[in-house]
Amino acid sequence: xxxxxxxxxxxxxxxxxxxxxxxxxxxxxxxxxxxxxxxxxxxxxxxxxxxxxxxxxxxxxxxxxxxxxxxxxxxxxxxxxxxxxxxxxxxxxxxxxxxxxxxxxxxxxxxxxxxxxxxxxxxxxxxxxxxxxxxxxxxxxxxxxxxxxxxxxxxxxxxxxxxxxxxxxxxxxxxxxxxxxxxxxxxxxxxxxxxxxxxxxxxxxxxxxxxxxxxxxxxxxxxxxxxxxxxxxxxxxxxxxxxxxxxxxxxxxxxxxxxxxxxxxxxxxxxxxxxxxxxxxxx
Amino acid sequence: xxxxxxxxxxxxxxxxxxxxxxxxxxxxxxxxxxxxxxxxxxxxxxxxxxxxxxxxxxxxxxxxxxxxxxxxxxxxxxxxxxxxxxxxxxxxxxxxxxxxxxxxxxxxxxxxxxxxxxxxxxxxxxxxxxxxxxxxxxxxxxxxxxxxxxxxxxxxxxxxxxxxxxxxxxxxxxxxxxxxxxxxxxxxxxxxxxxxxxxxxxxxxxxxxxxxxxxxxxxxxxxxxxxxxxxxxxxxxxxxxxxxxxxxxxxxxxxxxxxxxxxxxxxxxxxxxxxxxxxxx
Amino acid sequence: xxxxxxxxxxxxxxxxxxxxxxxxxxxxxxxxxxxxxxxxxxxxxxxxxxxxxxxxxxxxxxxxxxxxxxxxxxxxxxxxxxxxxxxxxxxxxxxxxxxxxxxxxxxxxxxxxxxxxxxxxxxxxxxxxxxxxxxxxxxxxxxxxxxxxxxxxxxxxxxxxxxxxxxxxxxxxxxxxxxxxxxxxxxxxxxxxxxxxxxxxxxxxxxxxxxxxxxxxxxxxxxxxxxxxxxxxxxxxxxxxxxxxxxxxxxxxxxxxxxxxxxxxxxxxxxxxxxxxxxxxxxxxxxxxxxxxxxxxxxx
Numbered sequence: 001x002x003x004x005x006x007x008x009x010x011x012x013x014x015x016x017x018x019x020x021x022x023x024x025x026x027x028x029x030x031x032x033x034x035x036x037x038x039x040x041x042x043x044x045x046x047x048x049x050x051x052x053x054x055x056x057x058x059x060x061x062x063x064x065x066x067x068x069x070x071x072x073x074x075x076x077x078x079x080x081x082x083x084x085x086x087x088x089x090x091x092x093x094x095x096x097x098x099x100x101x102x103x104x105x106x107x108x109x110x111x112x113x114x115x116x117x118x119x120x121x122x123x124x125x126x127x128x129x130x131x132x133x134x135x136x137x138x139x140x141x142x143x144x145x146x147x148x149x150x151x152x153x154x155x156x157x158x159x160x161x162x163x164x165x166x167x168x169x170x171x172x173x174x175x176x177x178x179x180x181x182x183x184x185x186x187x188x189x190x191x192x193x194x195x196x197x198x199x200x201x202x203x204x205x206x207x208x209x210x211x212x213x214x215x216x217x218x219x220x221x222x223x224x225x226x227x228x229x230x231x232x233x234x235x236x237x238x239x240x241x242x243x244x245x246x247x248x249x250x251x252x253x254x255x256x257x258x259x260x261x262x263x264x265x266x267x268x269x270x271x272x273x274x275x276x277x278x279x280x281x282x283x
Numbered sequence: 284x285x286x287x288x289x290x291x292x293x294x295x296x297x298x299x300x301x302x303x304x305x306x307x308x309x310x311x312x313x314x315x316x317x318x319x320x321x322x323x324x325x326x327x328x329x330x331x332x333x334x335x336x337x338x339x340x341x342x343x344x345x346x347x348x349x350x351x352x353x354x355x356x357x358x359x360x361x362x363x364x365x366x367x368x369x370x371x372x373x374x375x376x377x378x379x380x381x382x383x384x385x386x387x388x389x390x391x392x393x394x395x396x397x398x399x400x401x402x403x404x405x406x407x408x409x410x411x412x413x414x415x416x417x418x419x420x421x422x423x424x425x426x427x428x429x430x431x432x433x434x435x436x437x438x439x440x441x442x443x444x445x446x447x448x449x450x451x452x453x454x455x456x457x458x459x460x461x462x463x464x465x466x467x468x469x470x471x472x473x474x475x476x477x478x479x480x481x482x483x484x485x486x487x488x489x490x491x492x493x494x495x496x497x498x499x500x501x502x503x504x505x506x507x508x509x510x511x512x513x514x515x516x517x518x519x520x521x522x523x524x525x526x527x528x529x530x531x532x533x534x535x536x537x538x539x540x541x542x543x544x545x546x547x548x549x550x551x552x553x554x555x556x557x558x559x560x561x562x563x564x
Numbered sequence: 565x566x567x568x569x570x571x572x573x574x575x576x577x578x579x580x581x582x583x584x585x586x587x588x589x590x591x592x593x594x595x596x597x598x599x600x601x602x603x604x605x606x607x608x609x610x611x612x613x614x615x616x617x618x619x620x621x622x623x624x625x626x627x628x629x630x631x632x633x634x635x636x637x638x639x640x641x642x643x644x645x646x647x648x649x650x651x652x653x654x655x656x657x658x659x660x661x662x663x664x665x666x667x668x669x670x671x672x673x674x675x676x677x678x679x680x681x682x683x684x685x686x687x688x689x690x691x692x693x694x695x696x697x698x699x700x701x702x703x704x705x706x707x708x709x710x711x712x713x714x715x716x717x718x719x720x721x722x723x724x725x726x727x728x729x730x731x732x733x734x735x736x737x738x739x740x741x742x743x744x745x746x747x748x749x750x751x752x753x754x755x756x757x758x759x760x761x762x763x764x765x766x767x768x769x770x771x772x773x774x775x776x777x778x779x780x781x782x783x784x785x786x787x788x789x790x791x792x793x794x795x796x797x798x799x800x801x802x803x804x805x806x807x808x809x810x811x812x813x814x815x816x817x818x819x820x821x822x823x824x825x826x827x828x829x830x831x832x833x834x835x836x837x838x839x840x841x842x843x844x845x846x847x848x849x850x851x852x853x854x855x856x857x858x859x860x861x862x863x864x
Contacts, residue, residue, distance in 0.1 A: 031508055033413070033496075041497075045335070061496040061509055063413070064519070068814040076817055078412050091620055095818045154700045159786075160619050161814045179618060185703060185800050186786035188810065191335075191523040199691075200701060286745060293747035294657075300649025304721065305666065307714055308673045314684060365581025373578060384844065385586040391840035392592060393775030395808045396829050399816075400592050403599070407817055424588055431585060457574055485677030488777035488805070492813035514679050521683045521782060530687065537680045548675045552668060 036070020036083030068161025085163030112218035120217035138182030157183035210278030322535025347510035354419035390428035418494020426479035437471020599826035638709025674718035727761020767843030
């Protein structure tokens with residue numbers, strides 16, 4: 001046991017300390033990091049899969065989290081591309097004075113007011129802006145007040161930074177940060193909200209229209225007596241009132257692989273991915 | 284008669300609680316088994332996940348977990364060993380209690396706080412970003428007390444005659460550490476490391492926004508890339524609990540993770556149960 | 565014995581590792597204070613007493629503090645009777661091999677990760693709670709509390725059992741000799757002797773319950789609101805940990821929102837540290853029982 005164990009471990013400890021700065025310098029393999037909106041996520045993931053198949057030397061990592069995470073991650077320099085499904089707020093621009101936010105619109109989407117299929121099938125096929133507003137403030141708390149069965153409304157709100165919430169609240173309340181005092185539950189991603197609504201039989205919530213399915217129904221929005229369904233057609237012709245751009249954001253002018261990737265999404269092949277994900281292509 | 288009745292009631296109550304506590308374990312384990320087993324097959328274990336985890340397997344999630352905890356173990360072990368030796372052999376007796384309390388305090392820090400701190404310190408300040416190395420550093424700090432205490436206990440349980448023999452041979456403190464203390468506490472190092480790795484493998488909150496990503500990563504090619512992990516994979520799939528395919532895969536991943544952790548815990552228990560010192564045989 | 569004058573690599577290594585181990589907690593504490601300072605400047609004590617939290621406008625931590633308190637209370641209320649009952653049986657009735665098997669099972673139970681408990685909670689427990697109590701939704705303080713009670717059960721049970729067994733055998737013999745039956749012996753001789761250890765076990769359980777994030781986050785509903793009336797535990801709410809887990813990634817590093825989350829972290833840190841410190845002082849910090857749920861077999 002004359003081994004210099006202590007010396008050996010001093011070396012290890014020293015190497016641990018040296019490892020830190022070294023690791024931040026080295027290893028610049030072509031990696032594109034992305035994070036943000038779960039509405040943009042499916043497009044980005046599918047596009048990344050195809051892009052990486054053509055460019056095997058490039059690695060694209062994608063994290064969900066919501067539009068707020070997309071902006072913050074780009075602002076903190078943690079990702080190369082942020083994904084957002086709303087505009088960047090003034091506060092966010094103020095928080096990151098050094099970042100030159102550059103927005104690349106890749107598609108269009110609608111935010112649907114969604115309800116449990118049980119309520120939809122029981123007759124609630126449309127809601128007006130005022131009705132939704134009252135549901136979210138708690139003034140209306142039973143489905144029978146809006147033409148449905150005698151059941152309490154389970155009101156699902158979203159985390160404050162989520163793009164879907166910003167767009168939805170901007171239409172319903174005229175304020176993207178509106179407070180919803182009638183809410184019973186807060187959810188996060190589109191998947192989570194879709195799950196919560198499907199599991200409940202009396203829920204109302206807000207979702208990208210691409211998440212509507214047999215358990216989660218999108219109601220028509222009643223505007224001046226006519227009912228507008230959340231459909232691709234109505235997003236395309238601009239009649240559906242709660243629509244938005246889906247965008248990728250970068251810091252300053254594009255360069256390198258990130259540029260190639262965004263160009264790919266804007267290419268006809270990339271735009272087809274936008275369409276098959278349930279959104280409207282912009283080109 | 285009344286005293287007898289009380290006795291019966293008391294012990295029945297105790298037995299009911301015992302049975303409840305034990306059946307809870309069985310309910311939980313069987314729930315994981317029943318729901319997880321249908322997902323498990325060779326393909327599930329050896330292919331990458333597809334379509335947001337709804338299809339495919341968990342190969343890279345499993346490897347990601349191994350990478351995270353492996354590096355955490357490598358980082359934590361020497362520090363734990365050095366500190367354990369210092370606390371038992373060098374530190375003045377009056378300070379040992381305080382040192383212990385500080386180590387226990389580290390153990391009690393809520394893991395989500397390690398996540399916030401680690402993100403700012405390793406991720407932003409040291410510019411490691413969201414990467415597996417950030418995660419490993421965080422997990423290393425988190426499991427440090429577990430490994431440390433285990434080694435310390437092993438050192439403290441070395442029979443005194445060993446030390447006497449060493450001192451009688453005229454060994455200096457440092458020689459004693461190298462020749463007696465470290466070799467005689469290897470079982471403590473192994474059990475401590477196993478317990479620490481098991482704890483790190485079960486941790487989600489500390490790494491969920493610092494080290495892992497959801498898709499696009501197979502194996503990291505550098506220190507600065509994130510990985511996927513079983514823990515965060517389960518977390519994301521759990522949030523879409525309605526989709527049966529996603530849910531089956533979540534249970535499958537949970538079964539693999541629990542099995543992994545239990546293997547490590549059982550390993551440490553076995554080593555602990557079988558170890559006896561030569562001098563006491 | 566400060567080894568000045570013999571700064572060999574080995575000793576230097578021991579000292580530096582030691583310093584890292586004992587300073588980590590302090591560094592994290594200072595980090596939380598520094599990062600949360602602006603929010604206390606901005607909101608004053610209103611940060612602690614405010615009941616509204618709207619990022620960018622107002623930050624009040626009270627609903628989260630309330631949530632952490634009530635969820636922990638529920639967890640302990642359910643875990644304590646279970647833990648105590650099974651600790652009594654294990655320590656006073658069962659034979660040594662059976663006892664070891666039960667303690668081993670408890671250790672395995674303690675190893676199941678929080679995210680797996682969360683998965684159990686979100687798929688099985690929420691549905692069960694919803695149907696049993698005929699609620700509009702199964703996510704609630706109650707659900708989170710139940711889940712936590714299962715998670716802290718091994719800690720509380722193992723440490724309580726240690727406390728019971730540390731009561732000298734003579735106490736029991738004397739009580740039995742005085743004509744007390746077994747339950748009276750346990751009540752009048754064993755429990756009073758073990759009460760401090762049990763209190764320590766409960767405190768360490770509380771510390772663990774307060775710090776658990778993932779499982780709570782998945783079943784609590786994440787609504788920053790104190791229920792009306794305040795004891796209505798069958799509604800959705802928020803704990804400090806679930807808030808940090810939900811909003812951490814979004815707020816990291818920038819603005820009052822981040823400072824406010826760091827402030828929440830500081831409150832949680834102080835509470836957990838205080839409780840664990842008292843718990844460890846009672847249980848005996850030198851035994852290592854607070855960390856690895858095992859007993860040291862031999863002392864030097």
